[in-house]
Amino acid sequence: MNPRVAALQTIPRWCQQQEALEERLLELGQQARQKGADLLVLPARLGWALLGPLLGLSLEAPYSFQALASVGSLAPHKDRIEHAAQQTIACYQKVAEKLSIWLVGGSLFRLREGDIYHATPVISATGEIQGWQEQTHLSKEEEESLGLTPGQELRVFPTPAGHLGILLERDVCYPEVGRILALLGADVFVHQGAWRSNNMAEWMSRLWREVQANQTFGIESPLVGAGYQGQATIHCPCEMTSERCGVLAQARGEGEECLVAELDRAARHQVIAHYPILAMLNPEMYHHYFPSLYEQMEER
Amino acid sequence: MTLQHLLLKLGQKFLQQRASLGAIRRFLAQQDYPLAPPPDGRQTRLGVIQLEGRLYTHAIDYVEHIYQLVRQAVQEGAQLIIFPEDTGSYPLAGLIPQIERLTSSREAAPAQAVQEGKAPVLTLFRLLAPAARAIYQTTFSTLARSFRVHILAGSTIALERDGRVFKEAHLYSPEGKPLLSQRKTHLFPTEAIWGLSAGSRIQVAHTPVGTLAAPICMDHTYFEPIRIAWLLGAEIIIDPAADAARYNFWLQSRGVWGRVQESPAYGVHALMVGKILGVEFGGCSGVYAPLEMTPARDGILAQAHSGDKEEILIAQVDLEALRQYRHEHRPRFNLDLYRRYIPTIYLQVQGRAGGRRKR
Numbered sequence: 001m002n003p004r005v006a007a008l009q010t011i012p013r014w015c016q017q018q019e020a021l022e023e024r025l026l027e028l029g030q031q032a033r034q035k036g037a038d039l040l041v042l043p044a045r046l047g048w049a050l051l052g053p054l055l056g057l058s059l060e061a062p063y064s065f066q067a068l069a070s071v072g073s074l075a076p077h078k079d080r081i082e083h084a085a086q087q088t089i090a091c092y093q094k095v096a097e098k099l100s101i102w103l104v105g106g107s108l109f110r111l112r113e114g115d116i117y118h119a120t121p122v123i124s125a126t127g128e129i130q131g132w133q134e135q136t137h138l139s140k141e142e143e144e145s146l147g148l149t150p151g152q153e154l155r156v157f158p159t160p161a162g163h164l165g166i167l168l169e170r171d172v173c174y175p176e177v178g179r180i181l182a183l184l185g186a187d188v189f190v191h192q193g194a195w196r197s198n199n200m201a202e203w204m205s206r207l208w209r210e211v212q213a214n215q216t217f218g219i220e221s222p223l224v225g226a227g228y229q230g231q232a233t234i235h236c237p238c239e240m241t242s243e244r245c246g247v248l249a250q251a252r253g254e255g256e257e258c259l260v261a262e263l264d265r266a267a268r269h270q271v272i273a274h275y276p277i278l279a280m281l282n283p284e285m286y287h288h289y290f291p292s293l294y295e296q297m298e299e300r
Numbered sequence: 301m302t303l304q305h306l307l308l309k310l311g312q313k314f315l316q317q318r319a320s321l322g323a324i325r326r327f328l329a330q331q332d333y334p335l336a337p338p339p340d341g342r343q344t345r346l347g348v349i350q351l352e353g354r355l356y357t358h359a360i361d362y363v364e365h366i367y368q369l370v371r372q373a374v375q376e377g378a379q380l381i382i383f384p385e386d387t388g389s390y391p392l393a394g395l396i397p398q399i400e401r402l403t404s405s406r407e408a409a410p411a412q413a414v415q416e417g418k419a420p421v422l423t424l425f426r427l428l429a430p431a432a433r434a435i436y437q438t439t440f441s442t443l444a445r446s447f448r449v450h451i452l453a454g455s456t457i458a459l460e461r462d463g464r465v466f467k468e469a470h471l472y473s474p475e476g477k478p479l480l481s482q483r484k485t486h487l488f489p490t491e492a493i494w495g496l497s498a499g500s501r502i503q504v505a506h507t508p509v510g511t512l513a514a515p516i517c518m519d520h521t522y523f524e525p526i527r528i529a530w531l532l533g534a535e536i537i538i539d540p541a542a543d544a545a546r547y548n549f550w551l552q553s554r555g556v557w558g559r560v561q562e563s564p565a566y567g568v569h570a571l572m573v574g575k576i577l578g579v580e581f582g583g584c585s586g587v588y589a590p591l592e593m594t595p596a597r598d599g600i601l602a603q604a605h606s607g608d609k610e611e612i613l614i615a616q617v618d619l620e621a622l623r624q625y626r627h628e629h630r631p632r633f634n635l636d637l638y639r640r641y642i643p644t645i646y647l648q649v650q651g652r653a654g655g656r657r658k659r
Contacts, residue, residue: 136634152636174631175523175562176638183645201591201598204553205561212554213523244550275489277521282485283646285500286524291638293531298635 003161005188005217006032006040006101006260009232009251011225012063015049018087025095031258032101039102039161040258041221043230044120044169044192046106047092051084063226065141073147074109074116081109081116089121089129097127102159104190104221107135107168115149118142120166120192122157130157133166137174154180161263162188162217169194172206175213182214182278188263189214189235193222198229208246211235215272217248217263224254234261239271308426315431318395319359321438327360328442331367336374336449336474339508342620344536347378348602350585351387351454352574352610353542355394359431362391363439369612370443370451376614380450380509384572384585385467385484385517385542387454388436391576393428403577411578415544417493422465425496429459437470437478445476450509454540454570455516458483464497469514469540471505480505484516485525490544502528510566510619514538520555523562530563535622537565542572546582547607557588557599564590564626566601566617573608582607587615593625 008028015021025042032040048068052061055071068074074081088108096103103123110119110132117134124130134151142148154177157164165186171177172191181189191207203220211218215237222230231251238246249261337345349369356362366387373381393399403410403419413419433456440453451472458468471480483499484491502525504513513529513536520526520539529537539556552569560567571583586603588594594601602615 136637137632140632150634150637152634152640154637154641173562174633175527176633176642179523180641180645183641183649199597205558205591205599209554209558209561213521213558238548238550238554244548246550278649280486280489280492280518281522281646281650282498282500282524283643283650285485285502285528286646287643288500289502289528289531290524290642291635293528294633294635294638297531298633 002262002264003038004036004260004262005161005219005234006035006037006258007219007221007232007234008032008040008042008258009222009224009230010043010046010256012045012223012228013049014052014057014059014061014063016053016059018050018091021049021088022091022094025091026098028256028258029095029099029101032260033099035258035260037101037260039104039159041104041190041192041219042106043221043223044107044194045223047088047108050087051081051109054080054084069141069145073145075147078111078116082111084108085110092121092123093127093129096123096125100125102161104164104166104192107192110134116147117151118148118168119151120168122159122164131155133168135168135171136177137171139170154184156181156184156186164188164190167191167207167210172210175210178210178214182216186216188217188219191218191220193220193230194228195222195230196227198222198231203231203233207233208235212238212246213277215268215277217268224256229254232257232259234259237268237271239274240264240267311427312430315395315428316434319431319435321434323360324363324435324438325442327363328367328439328446333446334371334374336379336447337377339379341508343616343618344509345377345379345614345616346568346587347373347376347381348568348570348585348587348613348615349373349381349383350570350604350611350613351384351572353386353390353572353576353581354574355399355576356391357394359392359395359435362435366439367443370447370449373612373614374447374449376612378449378614380452380536382452382538382568382570383454383540384570385455385469385540386572387540388456389425389428389432390542392432392435393424395431396424396428400577409578414577414579415490417490422495425457425465426459426463429457429465432457440470440472441476444472444474448474450474450507452512452514452538452540455484465495466497466499467516469516471512471514473507479507480512480514482514482516484519486518486522488518502532504529504532504534506533510535512536512538514540517541517543520559523559526559526563530565535565535619536568536617538568538570540570541583542581543583544579544581546580547584552583557586560588561590561599564629566622573610585611585613587613587617589617590625593621
């Protein structure tokens with residue numbers, strides 16, 4: 001049986017109480033459950049909600065990187081980060097368990113071995129944490145102003161919806177990430193985005209491009225409102241859709257919406273059988289150039 | 301020497317005579333050549349040839365058509381002229397007598413037999429290679445030198461001594477010298493079935509019209525060759541292509557348009573259109589750039605009007621603006637991550653795939 005997956009697009013809000021966050025997520029997630037989804041993906045940064053007020057931001061402050069950066073580096077606030085992360089994760093676990101749905105939680109700041117990472121948790125339908133994907137490509141500001149550390153590992157998560165590979169925020173702009181995940185066995189890419197603009201070319205240049213390049217499914221869950229623009233979208237290889245557009249479903253408006261679609265695994269396998277992109281790679285050539293060319297570029 | 305080898309040599313000799321290079325040289329010597337505007341290193345005017353593919357039974361007709369296209373592009377100010385994949389091969393297959401009969405089978409017409417790998421395409425390529433290559437080199441080298449223009453002449457056939465066959469694109473300087481020779485590094489499954497071989501290097505050419513790279517057609521489905529070209533400094537990444545399909549916006553956007561979003565550069569897509577041996581080619585040639593560098597933020601600087609007719613697309617690209625953009629939007633690579641996975645992960649997967657890999 002084919003899995004059904006849900007992508008949520010939602011307006012972010014700072015939140016003082018764990019219970020309030022849980023209530024809101026349950027309300028949003030309920031739609032996914034009612035539509036028969038096996039997996040629900042929340043947008044990037046949704047897990048920041050409890051941290052802002054803990055750092056002294058007012059509930060009316062912009063829900064943004066800049067607002068967090070106005071506090072300064074996160075390094076002196078590790079206790080608060082840890083506290084907010086624990087509360088947020090507990091909240092995600094309850095939502096997953098109550099709705100009996102697999103959950104890709106909204107990204108949050110996570111402490112690991114003394115460093116701070118921007119990361120996404122994957123939680124089973126029984127509320128167990130299956131693991132984390134840390135963002136591997138950071139902006140200069142994220143590294144220098146917030147004091148974040150880039151992740152150094154890419155993981156694939158087996159779920160009822162398929163083998164998930166997570167491309168958090170700007171990781172989607174680096175095709176190396178998608179390719180590594182696909183070669184590790186990911187057949188469903190998840191992109192959690194927080195973008196300031198979103199025309200057709202922009203969403204095509206992000207997860208749509210990665211899905212086509214690796215012949216996976218794609219679940220895109222963006223923030224909307226509060227200065228963010230995006231459209232929740234479920235992507236697939238172009239050949240699976242009648243107009244060859246590669247979009248199984250897409251949110252219509254700019255408000256909160258829960259989008260659900262079925263992933264037809266057999267149809268995807270048929271596309272791959274016709275043209276197996278990953279079987280037509282040229283490893284000998286890559287071996288000649290990688291990673292030395294990257295290193296030479298960095299030296300320049 | 302086996303009988304088969306002897307027959308191949310005889311056939312090659314016959315086609316080389318049929319190509320009549322002397323007549324081609326005489327024809328080209330008699331034409332007039334307005335000069336292309338010299339490049340200033342800051343902006344480059346491109347002439348993208350959306351070539352109608354057809355079979356030529358006489359090489360001189362092919363040469364005359366190519367001459368007319370280059371002349372028109374130069375008259376419109378082009379400093380770099382780009383032809384599609386297979387410009388120097390498929391149209392010249394018409395030199396082979398009874399090519400339609402040779403490519404059909406009892407069960408299938410030429411188009412179907414070619415696309416399903418039932419036609420002896422590799423043998424025909426081997427037969428045609430010396431003649432096609434000679435016509436291609438003579439024509440494009442002479443035109444580049446005479447018009448004083450850079451020409452990326454699409455691809456022709458490269459035949460190695462050991463019998464391997466590659467698709468290979470050449471860039472000619474305004475002196476008529478070859479500046480770059482790029483073999484296709486990622487084959488379409490049908491080409492793999494035919495028995496073509498894939499190249500293993502990416503070249504760039506530093507020229508007054510920009511630093512150029514020209515991976516061929518399916519290479520642009522893969523980020524790797526384009527990333528290599530970009531890391532080597534390519535500013536204009538050319539996609540000479542021949543897609544055996546009707547134009548579709550979405551399918552076409554999976555190629556060079558997407559690649560230049562990942563590896564910020566100008567992208568040029570030059571496509572073949574029309575029918576050869578019943579195989580329909582289509583696509584809308586275009587010039588692309590990172591979204592932020594295009595007026596409508598759609599990544600498109602210019603695009604052909606049709607997806608099935610011969611056209612010359614003229615577009616100007618601002619190299620200075622690109623250099624500025626690249627300076628301001630320098631990617632922040634994660635080298636430790638890449639060292640951990642690349643290229644090992646490819647080799648592991650290749651090992652697992654074993655005999656399933658078709659390259």
